[in-house]
Amino acid sequence: MKYHFIAVLFSTLLLASCGGGKSEEVNVDLINNPQSAEGYDTSVKMPVITFDQEMHDFGRLSAGESISYGFHFRNTGTADLVISSCSATCGCTVANYPTERIAPGGEGYITVTFKSAGKAGQQYQEVTVITNAQPASTVLKIMARVGQ
Numbered sequence: 001m002k003y004h005f006i007a008v009l010f011s012t013l014l015l016a017s018c019g020g021g022k023s024e025e026v027n028v029d030l031i032n033n034p035q036s037a038e039g040y041d042t043s044v045k046m047p048v049i050t051f052d053q054e055m056h057d058f059g060r061l062s063a064g065e066s067i068s069y070g071f072h073f074r075n076t077g078t079a080d081l082v083i084s085s086c087s088a089t090c091g092c093t094v095a096n097y098p099t100e101r102i103a104p105g106g107e108g109y110i111t112v113t114f115k116s117a118g119k120a121g122q123q124y125q126e127v128t129v130i131t132n133a134q135p136a137s138t139v140l141k142i143m144a145r146v147g148q
Contacts, residue, residue: 047104047133048077051140056112058144064117070109071140075102077133085130086110092117093125093142112142119146 052072061067075081081102086095092115098108112127127140 045079046077047075047079047081047102047131049081049083049129049131049133049138050074050076051138054138055141056143058114058142060145061114061116063120063147065146066113066115066117067144068111068113069142070111072107072109074107075104078104080104081106082132083110083129084132087128087130088112089126092119093127095127095129095140097129110140112140114142114144116144116146119144121146 050073054071056069056071058067058069081104083097083099083102086097088095094113094115095110096113097110102108110127110129114123114125116123123142123144123146125142127142129138129140130136131138
């Protein structure tokens with residue numbers, strides 16, 4: 001009897017931790033992978049994120065200064081572009097990006113802000129941009145020389 005109770009309790013916990021059989025629906029229109037062993041299938045409509053530049057040098061900054069730069073991009077592909085996230089290599093760098101879909105031919109900015117407080121000397125930071133394009137990630141880079 002004791003083992004039966006434990007088995008029922010374990011089964012109940014297992015079902016509860018698996019979401020009770022519920023499944024979340026994913027919009028398959030955003031998921032395309034045109035890459036195969038033979039190369040890219042160019043007949044699949046895909047977004048392409050194209051940046052004017054992927055590197056920016058702020059030059060010399062005073063310690064404690066906060067400065068921003070907007071990386072301009074275009075969707076040069078044939079489907080809507082969705083930016084799902086931007087993550088920086090350090091807490092001193094923050095990226096703001098558009099959360100709405102960008103139609104083919106549309107453009108926008110990813111604004112990267114660098115805070116030099118507590119930093120000294122040559123600084124190099126990266127922001128990884130994750131999208132529904134191929135390739136799925138792009139790395140933006142910033143540089144600055146803090147102090148003298």
